[in-house]
Amino acid sequence: MIHIDHVSVQRGAHEVLHDISADIPSGGITAVVGPSGVGKTTLLATLNGLLRPSSGAITIDGVGMLDSGETLRGFRRQTATVFQEHALIDRLPAMDNVLLGLADQRHPLSPLPWSRPMRLRAAQALDEVGLLHRATARTSQLSGGERQRVGVARALVRQPRLLLGDEPFASVDPALIRQLGNTLRDMVARSGATVILVMHQMETALSLADKVIALAEGRIAFDGTPRQFDRCCQETVFKTIPRGALS
Amino acid sequence: MSAALAANHQAELAAVLDEGERRAWRRALVLIISAIVVGTAFVYGGVLDTQRYADALPTILTLLGDSLPPDFSRWQSWGVPLLDTLTMSTVGTVLGALLALPLGALAARGVGPASIRTPVLMLLNTLRSIPGLVWGILFVAAVGFGPLPGILALACHSTGMLGKFCAEILEHVDPAPGAALRSQGVSAIGVLRFSVWPQILPRLLDVTLYRWEHNVRAATTLGVIGAGGLGLELVTAFHLFEYREALALILVVLALVTIINLAGAKLRARLLGTFNT
Numbered sequence: 256m257i258h259i260d261h262v263s264v265q266r267g268a269h270e271v272l273h274d275i276s277a278d279i280p281s282g283g284i285t286a287v288v289g290p291s292g293v294g295k296t297t298l299l300a301t302l303n304g305l306l307r308p309s310s311g312a313i314t315i316d317g318v319g320m321l322d323s324g325e326t327l328r329g330f331r332r333q334t335a336t337v338f339q340e341h342a343l344i345d346r347l348p349a350m351d352n353v354l355l356g357l358a359d360q361r362h363p364l365s366p367l368p369w370s371r372p373m374r375l376r377a378a379q380a381l382d383e384v385g386l387l388h389r390a391t392a393r394t395s396q397l398s399g400g401e402r403q404r405v406g407v408a409r410a411l412v413r414q415p416r417l418l419l420g421d422e423p424f425a426s427v428d429p430a431l432i433r434q435l436g437n438t439l440r441d442m443v444a445r446s447g448a449t450v451i452l453v454m455h456q457m458e459t460a461l462s463l464a465d466k467v468i469a470l471a472e473g474r475i476a477f478d479g480t481p482r483q484f485d486r487c488c489q490e491t492v493f494k495t496i497p498r499g500a501l502s
Numbered sequence: 503m504s505a506a507l508a509a510n511h512q513a514e515l516a517a518v519l520d521e522g523e524r525r526a527w528r529r530a531l532v533l534i535i536s537a538i539v540v541g542t543a544f545v546y547g548g549v550l551d552t553q554r555y556a557d558a559l560p561t562i563l564t565l566l567g568d569s570l571p572p573d574f575s576r577w578q579s580w581g582v583p584l585l586d587t588l589t590m591s592t593v594g595t596v597l598g599a600l601l602a603l604p605l606g607a608l609a610a611r612g613v614g615p616a617s618i619r620t621p622v623l624m625l626l627n628t629l630r631s632i633p634g635l636v637w638g639i640l641f642v643a644a645v646g647f648g649p650l651p652g653i654l655a656l657a658c659h660s661t662g663m664l665g666k667f668c669a670e671i672l673e674h675v676d677p678a679p680g681a682a683l684r685s686q687g688v689s690a691i692g693v694l695r696f697s698v699w700p701q702i703l704p705r706l707l708d709v710t711l712y713r714w715e716h717n718v719r720a721a722t723t724l725g726v727i728g729a730g731g732l733g734l735e736l737v738t739a740f741h742l743f744e745y746r747e748a749l750a751l752i753l754v755v756l757a758l759v760t761i762i763n764l765a766g767a768k769l770r771a772r773l774l775g776t777f778n779t
Contacts, residue, residue, distance in 0.1 A: 304685070305681060331684075331686055343679060347675075351700075355679070358688045363689065364691070
């Protein structure tokens with residue numbers, strides 16, 4: 256269980272998230288939705304420790320994420336993130352970018368090439384996102400959707416306990432969204448992983464997620480199941496809503 | 503009210519036109535002054551003095567005549583000087599590249615501490631501002647004749663050049679893949695190894711190979727000041743008025759530089775195409 260306890264996050268002089276509290280259950284998919292600029296990406300960056308809350312705390316299974324450097328490192332080793340802008344090294348082949356997902360499991364100064372079991376895992380991850388045939392293609396030669404899927408494969412190869420996705424299905428066609436959604440579902444069923452996805456596609460979010468958190472103006476506007484969300488506030492959340500109107 | 507608005511609009515229009523005209527005049531003035539400066543330099547340098555060309559042409563033709571056909575008869579004695587030239591250029595380049603890497607990192611904006619950046623930039627500037635020949639004279643005086651002063655001279659100048667390139671390459675590294683690695687618990691050394699290194703390696707090798715090609719030519723020139731190699735043979739041949747042998751040596755240097763250039767181009771294409779982690 257991830258417990259977000261009265262977290263506020265400042266970026267420069269601007270406070271992006273204001274006093275957010277929520278519980279994210281383990282072994283399920285949580286979708287974070289809301290219009291652009293409400294702090295979805297900031298929430299995700301805070302959840303993997305790339306940004307520090309200006310107040311409040313995040314605990315995972317009762318342990319404070321930022322209690323010590325070792326706690327954060329240990330937490331990060333079990334985490335994988337899919338970035339909105341892919342964060343791939345363009346000139347490397349797709350396979351090598353996926354292998355970077357295993358970089359923390361290899362000594363940084365080792366002159367040896369990636370081991371065969373690691374390569375096998377990377378190939379399997381590429382296969383899961385339907386890109387095995389593009390394994391040796393340079394990432395710069397891939398389409399936007401293919402790059403996105405390489406980013407997803409780099410996260411899957413880690414077999415993480417927590418997967419954070421920042422618009423992981425952006426620029427991916429509907430058929431592939433269904434396939435990737437099934438892959439995530441399988442992963443959750445198989446390993447009990449927790450998945451938190453920031454998304455724009457409401458339909459996908461509602462069909463895929465077990466829980467929906469909607470943000471508006473840096474605050475939680477809705478926290479519940481997709482069915483509850485569907486009934487109460489699908490329309491409202493995507494308009495500019497008065498602060499606290501849905502709380 | 504509308505008349506006042508129209509007058510305002512007219513004034514704004516006139517201001518835009520005036521500013522455009524001022525800029526055009528400024529550009530024309532800069533162009534004219536530049537043309538005068540360059541023209542004066544042409545005259546001062548004697549480039550337009552046709553009489554001097556008329557006098558030079560027969561001398562050049564005589565020299566050319568005296569150089570033909572090239573004399574390769576002493577080719578067996580060029581092996582060691584050739585090796586010296588290759589040693590100077592290769593070791594000088596490698597040494598320069600090894601020193602350039604940490605200095606370039608310290609000189610890169612946003613990489614090293616800001617207080618160290620300026621002194622390191624000044625050091626790199628000094629290293630590359632002093633010509634290789636001057637470094638050569640200094641090191642011949644310091645360590646004596648032979649390839650060693652040539653190696654040190656080329657290493658100094660190469661460190662200055664490659665350090666500057668290295669800093670610029672590092673400043674253009676995409677930080678996003680590094681952030682992705684940090685988010686999965688990879689250490690700072692791991693980020694350097696798995697994100698920064700694969701991004702900078704091909705460009706670094708590219709500029710180092712260019713530098714090697716340059717250093718082969720520079721190593722030849724260093725022979726003039728006693729650093730050994732083919733350059734020394736060439737100067738000696740000129741001093742002894744052995745123009746046919748000098749031409750043969752020039753052709754050897756030309757062949758060497760061409761081979762190195764072709765090898766460098768092939769290596770670059772290969773490295774830029776297929777370098778993996």
